[in-house]
Amino acid sequence: MSNEILTPREMAEADRLAIAAGPFTGIQLMRNAGAAVAAEVLRRWPAAIRVHVLCGPGNNGGDGYVVARLLADAGVRASVWAEGRPKAGSDAAQAAAECTIEAQPISGFMPERGDIVIDALYGAGLSKPLSPNAVSAIEKCRDARISVVAVDLPSGISGETGHPVGKEAFRAAVTVTFARKKPGHLLHPGRDACGELVVADIGIGADTVAAIGSKCFENGPALWRGSFPTPAADTHKYRRGHVAVFSGGAASTGAARLSALAAARGGAGAVTLLSPGNALAVNAVHLTSVMLRRVDDADDARAFIADRKPSAFVLGPGFGVGEALRELVFAILETAGSETSLVLDADGITSFEDTPASLFITAGVESAATLVLTPHVGEFARLFPGIAGDDALSKLDKARQAAARLHGVVVYKGPDTVIASPDGRAAINSNGTPLLATAGSGDVLSGIVAALLAQGMPAFEAACAAVWMHAEAARRFGPGLIAEDLPLALLPVLRDLVAEHSDGSGGLA
Numbered sequence: 001m002s003n004e005i006l007t008p009r010e011m012a013e014a015d016r017l018a019i020a021a022g023p024f025t026g027i028q029l030m031r032n033a034g035a036a037v038a039a040e041v042l043r044r045w046p047a048a049i050r051v052h053v054l055c056g057p058g059n060n061g062g063d064g065y066v067v068a069r070l071l072a073d074a075g076v077r078a079s080v081w082a083e084g085r086p087k088a089g090s091d092a093a094q095a096a097a098e099c100t101i102e103a104q105p106i107s108g109f110m111p112e113r114g115d116i117v118i119d120a121l122y123g124a125g126l127s128k129p130l131s132p133n134a135v136s137a138i139e140k141c142r143d144a145r146i147s148v149v150a151v152d153l154p155s156g157i158s159g160e161t162g163h164p165v166g167k168e169a170f171r172a173a174v175t176v177t178f179a180r181k182k183p184g185h186l187l188h189p190g191r192d193a194c195g196e197l198v199v200a201d202i203g204i205g206a207d208t209v210a211a212i213g214s215k216c217f218e219n220g221p222a223l224w225r226g227s228f229p230t231p232a233a234d235t236h237k238y239r240r241g242h243v244a245v246f247s248g249g250a251a252s253t254g255a256a257r258l259s260a261l262a263a264a265r266g267g268a269g270a271v272t273l274l275s276p277g278n279a280l281a282v283n284a285v286h287l288t289s290v291m292l293r294r295v296d297d298a299d300d301a302r303a304f305i306a307d308r309k310p311s312a313f314v315l316g317p318g319f320g321v322g323e324a325l326r327e328l329v330f331a332i333l334e335t336a337g338s339e340t341s342l343v344l345d346a347d348g349i350t351s352f353e354d355t356p357a358s359l360f361i362t363a364g365v366e367s368a369a370t371l372v373l374t375p376h377v378g379e380f381a382r383l384f385p386g387i388a389g390d391d392a393l394s395k396l397d398k399a400r401q402a403a404a405r406l407h408g409v410v411v412y413k414g415p416d417t418v419i420a421s422p423d424g425r426a427a428i429n430s431n432g433t434p435l436l437a438t439a440g441s442g443d444v445l446s447g448i449v450a451a452l453l454a455q456g457m458p459a460f461e462a463a464c465a466a467v468w469m470h471a472e473a474a475r476r477f478g479p480g481l482i483a484e485d486l487p488l489a490l491l492p493v494l495r496d497l498v499a500e501h502s503d504g505s506g507g508l509a
């Protein structure tokens, strides 16, 4: 796998293991890193005349000295501006000694429009806010609209959280990182600060990375294609899974129908809309292949479960917050069985704002149905206020802690959706698009998750696949997208996934 994400600490451990295993020593890895950055600069700006390299005191600065030396060797006018000096005897000190360009104090750095700047001030070792000189360098780059190439990470951004450690951070056009992406490259606002992200191979092997045992991945088909459902030739509709979606009352039925349609497009063999009596008529006029059944309360839900044995439920979209919803959740978790799943979204989450422990305890019982929760930032804070308010935690940490507390999968939505499983696995989604910021898009996502669960995909993989497909569908559809378009926009995405499954060509990365 090459989709593991390493925290800065895990990356330092991978460096250590790689150096211990050989063949590369620390300085050789640093030379490889610097060479990768210099090659990227020369490839993108073959006519670059003047390049400024900002070098910090640690190994990030060490990479910078290598870049400066190689660019000068290639005939570029390279200058070096240093903040602090590498510690004697360190790899960075050796890289600085091999660079014959005289380092000048960073306070004198003054780029001009058209220059290129290499930001090699701080990377994985950033431990405090940037100095006034470093902040001033950022401002000079911004004012002169300089193209910045960040080494490993834009200085000022935490590789762990993606948040600035102080108030300021570089905004790069390109960031070249090494071996694997770090959370800070994919979590906002770090993702935007990176510009285009390039992952360079510097000689740290896949087996070394595997030995680290990271349980965090970048979301994409490589993560879940092995369990993606493809209907067998002898299948029938109920073997492809039966999804049940709860409708709200007469004035709020649309959200549930969006979920239901998405569940059908997502491959569920049968979908039933469970509607209160007062909304049956309005639902009936809008449904064709989706079945309709009257369910007014938890007793009706239990009867439906005993009678039809659905494989996955969606509850929350447009339903209304309150006791009626909570009773349905308990009815499903307690009676549907551990082979079934419940996707709890929107009002389904908010309904537990005052009594979250009751949800966590019920979901934690071994025989309970599997729970997948899909909160956006506001809903997340309602259910997990302590976790949400802890500024030291990254979005990744927050989702993981929430999943452990919930005993279920958490899809913490946003432009950088994080999917976390109670077993510690997590994925950061990177194909998100602002096109999805449209009413009803979350209802569609819930329906896709349920469709994949109903077809037997494990909960973490189903949630990851649904998040990726949802965004991919929106991207391919493009501007003008509304939630109603999304179920149909899934078709080309599904077509490629299924084709890839059957011919093994790996058409989607």
Ligand SMILES: NC(=O)C1=CN([C@@H]2O[C@H](COP(=O)(O)OP(=O)(O)OC[C@H]3O[C@@H](n4cnc5c(N)ncnc54)[C@H](O)[C@@H]3O)[C@@H](O)[C@H]2O)[C@@H](O)CC1
Residues within 6 Å of the ligand: 012, 015, 026, 027, 029, 030, 031, 033, 056, 057, 058, 059, 060, 061, 062, 063, 121, 122, 123, 124, 125, 126, 127, 128, 129, 130, 131, 151, 152, 153, 178, 202
């Ligand atoms: N062998 C290795 O370990 C490799 C490391 N690489 C590079 O090494 C980097 C990590 O190196 P380091 O761990 O030395 O960390 P950094 O180079 O990011 O910074 C560490 C140094 O900066 C100081 N510092 C941190 N924040 C500061 C601030 N805001 N103001 C002033 N000083 C500050 C620290 O006290 C320490 O001296 C990676 O980002 C990557 O660029 C690459 O060369 C690949 C190989």
Ligand SMILES: [K+]
Residues within 6 Å of the ligand: 060, 119, 120, 121, 122, 123, 150, 151, 152, 153, 154, 155
């Ligand atoms: K940097």
